[in-house]
Amino acid sequence: MCRMTQFPQAMDFPPAAADTPPGTKRQIVAWSAWDWGGAAFNSVMTTFIFTALYLTGKDFGGADHATAVLAFALSISGFAIALLAPVAGQRTDHSGRRKLWLGINTLIVALLTGACFFVQPHESYLLLGCMLIAAGHVFFEIADVNYNAMLLQISTKHTIGKISGLGWASGYLGGIVALLFVYFALIKPEEGIFGITSADGMTYRAVAVFSALWIIIFSIPVMLAIPESEPDPNEPHVGFFQSYKELFWTIVLLWKSERHTVYFLISSAIFRDGLAAIFTFGAVLAVGSFGFKTGDVLIFAIAGNVVAAVGALSAGFFDDKFGPKAVIVTSLCGLLVSGSAVLFLHGKTAFWVFGLILCLFVGPAQSSARTFMGRLAPEGQEGELFGLYATTGRAVSFLAPQLFGLCIVLFGAQRWGIIGILVVLLAGLLLLLPVKAPPHGVAA
Template sequence: MTTAPAPAVRLLDRRVFAWAAWDWGSASFNAVITTFVFTVYLTSDAFTGLDPDAPGFKAAKAALSSGLGLGLAIAGVAVALIAPVVGRRSDAVGRRRRPLAVASAVVAASMIGMTFVQPAPSFFWFGVALVAIGTVAYEAGAVNYNAMLLPISTPKSIGRISAFGWASGYVGGIVLLVLLVTTLIPLGSSGVQLSALVCAIWFTVFAIPVLFAVPDDRRIATGEQLGVLATYRRLIADLVALWRNDRNLLMFLVASAVFRDGLTGVFTFGAVIAAAVFGFTFSDVLVFGVAANLVAGVSTLISGRFDDRYGPKPVIMTSLVGLVICGTIAFALQHEGRWVFWVFGLALCLFVGPAQTSSRALLGRLVPAERAGELFGLYATTGRAASFIAPAAFAAFTAIAQDQGFGILGIVLVLALGLVLMLPVKGSFSPAEGAGRALEGADHP
């Protein structure tokens, strides 16, 4: 099928703003729920059921972090299984808005459920399950959301538009965190529960614009309806085709799967580490969260211009080197006081956004519009096939050492592995080359 020519797109036109609004709204889940508030709440003292001076308290706290890591690892496996189905079915009918709407609704519902998580050990696994369900739904929605990047961008602007969306998420996180910090969160556990409800409303409101402003394009529908098992057979065939025809793209998918999992680990466990290792109070964590999103948002916006000018690989490599260095220093100096996390934690945030958005933009340069869901589904699948690595590394290092500070080392090692795997990947991708041609050799049923 011939891809319809992309219309001219200004960097900040109505469609771009509407598309980026979903990222802005998703900050309610990414920043508040999984990073700075709800996961910190789940791993707080109340869920141990022990007094801080009681024997076994430290081990109980470590067990909470390990349990959270286990839940997120299971969620990652679930995403890896469903992402290819979501992507291919969207390509088949040329519809991305409906599955994005359904996924967004499930994320919102999971956050509503969090309002019922009481600060007691018996509610811990219920809370973890809700975070896991929200994570699965968010990642499934992101397959179609990322695919929508193509019709609202051009090869010359895709880096900046991708960065604008990602930066919108960080800024949205700042606004929401400030709102919650000055209103509900000071109320304690009840405030955290009410914050989850506000997050659900926030996400719902800002997820709506993209559903109207970026219409489905039925002209790019493949018309190929596959069952679940046939979808997985096609996935294997595509991977074989990549191995035969474009190992460079396959290496990128593997490398990005690893380093993106490490990036997720930075934000997922960053607040937990700040509280447990560096002695941050809940208020300190929230203030740090605002600063972290500000730093990440600014650096991401700037990186979009470097991406469009020099290509995505230099941005990714620079970011990964910076992350490994800053993470290693934070681990080595963890007993030197809270200033260590303020300095090197914020330095980590400086590099996370650019690596994330350039990775998305790099794949966007390779994806033909009619296979966007398929390729971004493959991107999500390979990413989530590796998504157990950072949570498992954090949980394992924490459990073995009985010290959450060693969880930092686990995440750093995952980032370092992603950096090594990214080294042989060629960065000079042309928008007209790559994935579409690489998959032509697949023996599709």
């Protein structure tokens, strides 16, 4: 028999998070440390260093060819995430092994990251490198489902915004520290502080080992400080394929009883794709349309992460006071205004000013989208709902890149690709406006 869970008619904050004491400072810091460690995979490996400066370079058949292969591999990983994430979250909700699977998936991410050491600078190793990065994305997203669900174990309706913002800020700051270390200790010097040279791509391969260790070290605190989630004694064990049948009924019941949750999943999927595109194409635009050099891009990346961290941290207080919807709407409006300024203004100064303003609003939108989902999730189904949250995000992950490229083709210049991103952000905002905001606590 399928589990016919009746979702609460009122969008009350999950009782487990509302009625139990908040997490201790030690637990909150330990939880945030996982985001700090994950930045080594997101910022160092997949955004700024390993893939951007090494895997898509001339040694792997040229930028166009290598980027195409990487994009294809990542598209497959996106499909895998959409297929697996909600069921993975659902099964950990039932079994009460949320922390266990967070640890297992994080360890797999670290091992795949470390295995990138074996990607030598030759075209014959391109597929291996792309497969390792793509597989790392799959396991990182599944781990992130359990990590996000764990937020409800350490927060209350009065503190969820602050704690979520702290986690996002920790991720941004961890990325800054990791980027600074690998750049100045391994990449920039003729011979790194460990005696590693650039011969045979060894500096970038050493970055992979560093990132793997970084991930493992900063995932240890959450494993020690946060208690394991409790299994639901009323839920029978179901097989893997039976889980998809349960997932189908979950979506049906959501549509019948909590339709605004479905509306939020759709709207957030769209505007989160726009947020991701800002970071994905920001460096591309800086170099191609505003004349930034490699060093300029790294400096801007660090400054942007600092600003985004400040935004995410400060927005947590507004989230708890005014609710996540107000923060998201304000942030999206700020992104539309500053993005339009980047589109029509010229010169490095304009990009620095309005590009950093963009970063300031990205962090709050990301953080409050997570707390919005957390406030909607019924007790005992946090992982399943965050799995759907991950899946819907992946389902439209093609949208902003496609519109970005289409606008370049239509208008004949790279900078006009910004229109595509703005259209996605505007669509997400318009779809969010009619969504009923979840209840939120007012901090004492």
